[in-house]
Amino acid sequence: MALWGGRFTQGPDQRFKDYNDSLKFDYRLALEDIEGSIAWADAIYSAGVLTEQENKDLKKALEELYEEVSENLDEIAKCDDEDIHSYVERRLIEKVGNLGKKLHTGRSRNDQVAVDLKLWCMKACDHVLSSIDKLQKQLLKVADENQGSIFPGYTHLQRAQPVTFTHWILAYIQMFERDYLRLINAKELLSTCPLGSAALAGTAYNIDRDALAQALGFKCATRNSLDGVSDRDHVMELLSCASISMVHLSRLAEDLIIYNSGEAKFVELSDKVTSGSSLMPQKKNPDALELIRGKCGRVVGALTGMLVTTKALPLAYDKDLQEDKERLFDAIDTWIDSLDMAALVFEGIKLNKQNAIDAAKGGYSNATELADYLVSKNVPFREAHSIVGRIVLYAISKDKALEDLSVAEFKEYSEVISDDVYPCLQLENILAKRDIIGGVAPAQSAQEIKRMKEYLENR
C-alpha cells in the first residue's frame, strides 16, 4: 500500500521503485516508528482529532504491533512497502481498519523519519557506551595484572625510553575515555524532538510539542520546523565520534600487530582471535586486529559520505537525506563489533616479559638518563647531550650496552662519571623516577589503576 497516489495516473516503474524504496534498510527503525506513532496518537488526541476510545484503540494496536515486530525485525525487510512508515501504517490499518488512516493527521514522513532516527541514535549511543565501558574494564584488568612489567617505549618507532606494559594500556584507556565523553555530549546535543515539524512548516494542530518531546524521552522540542526536518547533524556527529574512536582502535591494533610480530614477540595473541594460513602451516595471523585496523576506513568513509551528501543541500527535507541511514547503521554496527573484538583480544593476550625487557634494555633507551646524570654533576644539558651521543657511538662500535661500559671507558668522555652512574642506568630506577601525574612510575600507575577502577565502577 502506497501512502500517496491520488494525483498520479500511472504507477511507478519497477526500476524506480527498487531504487527509491528504503524498507530494505529502514526496517531497523520499526520500533522507533511505532514509539513515535504512540506518542503522536496522544498528541492528536489532546488536539481533539481523536476521541478517547479511538486513541485507546490505536495505541493498543500499535503496542500489539510493537510486540509482533520486535521478535523478528529482519522479517520486515522482505515486505514490499515503500518504507518503514508505510509498513507500520499498513499493518495498523490491517488491525483497526479506517481508524488507522487517522493517525497520520498533522504529521509528515519528514518529521516522522527525523524523530525515528533520533530515537534510534539515542539507543545506539547507549549500546556503544556500554561497549566502550566493557573494553575499558577489560583493558584495566590486563593493566592491573601486569603492573611493573617493563616494556620498550617508542617515538618514530625507534626505541626511545623504557615504559611499562601497564602504562601503554593506560594510554588507550584515556583515548576510550574521551570517546565515551564525546558520545555523551553528542547524545545530549541530539536530545531535541522534531515531531510536530510536519513536512516543513510545522503542524497545523494545536499540540504541546515540549510535552510530546518529553513523552518520547527528549529534553525538549526543536525550535524551528525547517531545521527540524532537515537537520542531520546528529548523524554526522555520531559518525565523527565513531571515526575518531575507530582511529583509536586502529592505533591499538597496529601497536599490537607490531608487538605480536615475529620480530618483536613482546606479546602473544590467543588462538581465539587469530587464524592460520591455508598454505603455510606455521602461520598464526592477527586477523582480528587487522580487521579492526581495516574497518576504520569503512567508518571514516561513512562520515565522508554523509558530509558530502549533506553539503549544500537546500532546506528543508530532500530525498538525499534517505542516504543517511545505511551508512549510519553500518558504521555503528562496525564500531560496536570492533570495540567488542578489541576486548576479546585482551581476554587472552599473553605478555612475554623477558622479550619486552630485553628490547627495553637494547636500543640505548637509558641514554637520556646518562645525560641527566651528567646534569646532576653540573654539566650543562646541551653539553651532556653531546657527550652521551659520543658515548653511544662508542658503545655501538663495541656492541655493548651503556651499563656494560667500565668507569674507565666512561671517563674517556667525561671526568665526572664515576661508579654511581650504574644505578642511574637501571631500567627500574629510570621508571621509578617518573613519579608525577601521568608518569610511567609503577607507583603512579598503581594509583591510576585504583582511580580508574573506582571511576568506572561508579559512573
Ligand code: ARG
Ligand atoms: N524514506 C524516507 C527517508 O528515509 C522517509 C521520508 C520520506 N519523505 C518524503 N517526503 N518522501 O528519508
